[in-house]
Amino acid sequence: MESSPAKINGTSTADLANEMDTMVTDRRDEPQTDFIYCCGAATELLRFGPCQLHSGHKVLFxxxxxxxxxxGFYKTFMQTLHSMFGYRHPVWAVSHAGHCVPPDSMDMIEDASSAAEGDVFGLSGQIEHKLAFLRKHVPRETSLVLVGHSIGCYIILELMKRDPELKILKAVMLFPTIERMAQTPQGKVMTPVLCHMRYVAYLPLFLLSLLPESLKANLIKLVFGGIRSLDHTVVQPTVGLLSGDCAANAMYMGGQEMKKVLERDNITIQENLQKLIFYYGATDHWCPVQYYHDIKKDFPRGDFRLCENSFRHAFVLDAGRDVAKMVVEWIRGDLRT
Structure with missing residues (x-):
């Protein structure tokens, strides 16, 4: 004869255990957001899993x-990565310097002279910004799975080039803008805007920054209204861009991208070919399909994939979860070794 399950205040211990498991899962799935100064500039950190790493953490995404x-644009993407690997590996993201709205207790720049000297808001400064963060906050023995998006892929190649000692297990390049940016269809439109006319945009940005937060959010939803499966977690981060300074810093960096992202860095790609996975969009105006065919021809042993799912370049707007699931399948085997 089976005994009845024990009960506490009318609830079975089995149910309580299930509830506790759910609570633990929920806690593990909650992101931690912090603001720090890195290279003298306000920087936002988004972290799933532990906020501090120790020798027991073998892998960091x-x-x-x-x-x-x-x-904030990558929250759904990161959450999916974290959960699909069973919450075993921390998943961190660091904003570009000056692209986040700092809390009232922080200025955008901690030390104006050092930030200006390193051109921290420029493209090269942003690369050094990521290196500085990794050196300070990630133990050298921790293996890295780097996931870059768009210009983030160019930054990853530069990280590999500037610090060959980084312990990189795999680097996933999503919609990579790593060459000839100004020659792309979108680049031809945006180069004059970002390089010569961005100051014209500062006044309307300033005026938008004066609007109430709720009105900004409604404007963003209106702009994104045509995206049927919009991930609504991207609305608030987009509102932050309308602070003025953040958008200006993003445009400044964009102008440098048009001028500096020219020839593909074939040497760094060749040296790290076995670690790299490239995923190109089929209709990406920042990275034409011809670029996919060119790089595949130049590196026949490389891992190059062409999107078959009609994902947009800004995949985080509506496909963060789907792209994360693909990434998990691509690299799951590498994390077992």
Whole structure:
């Protein structure tokens, strides 16, 4: 004869255990957002899993965003990565310097002279910004799975080039803008705007920054209204861009991208070919399909994939979960070894 399950205040211990498991899962799935100064500039961190790493953490997923480099855009993507690996590996993202709205207790720049000297808001400064963060906050023995999006892929190649000692297990390049940006269809439109006319945009940005937060959010929803499966977690991060300074810093960085992202860095790609996975969009105006065919021809042993799902370049707007599931399948085997 089976005994009845024990009960506490009318609830079975089995049910309580299930509830506790759910609570633990929920806690593990909640992101932690912090603001720090890195290279003298306000920086936002978004972290799933532990906020401090120790020797027991063998692998860290490190997300390098596109431009605008707002970590909040990647929340659903990161959450899916974290959960699909059973919450075993921390998943962190660091904003680009000056692309986040700092709390009232912080200024955008901690030390104006050092920030200006390192051009921290420029493209090269943003690369050094990521290196500085990794050196300070990630133990050297921790293996890295780098995931770059758009210009984040260019930054990852530069990280590999500037610090060959980084312990990189795999680097996933999503919709990579790593060459000839100004020659792309979108680049031809945006180069004059970002390089010569961005100051014209500062006044309307300033006026938008004066609007109430609720009105900004409604405007963003209106702009995104045509995206049927919009991930609504991206609305608030987009509102932050309308602070003025963040958008100006993003545009400044974008102008440098048009001028500096020229020839593909074939040497760094060749040296790290076995670690790299490239995923190109089929209708990506920042990275034409011809670029996919060119790089595949130049590196026949490389891992190059072409999107078959009609994902947009800004995949975080509506496909963060789907892209994360693909990434998990691509690299699951590498994490077993």
């Amino acid at each position: 490190f997300i390098v965003p596109g431009n605008p480099g707002v970590v």
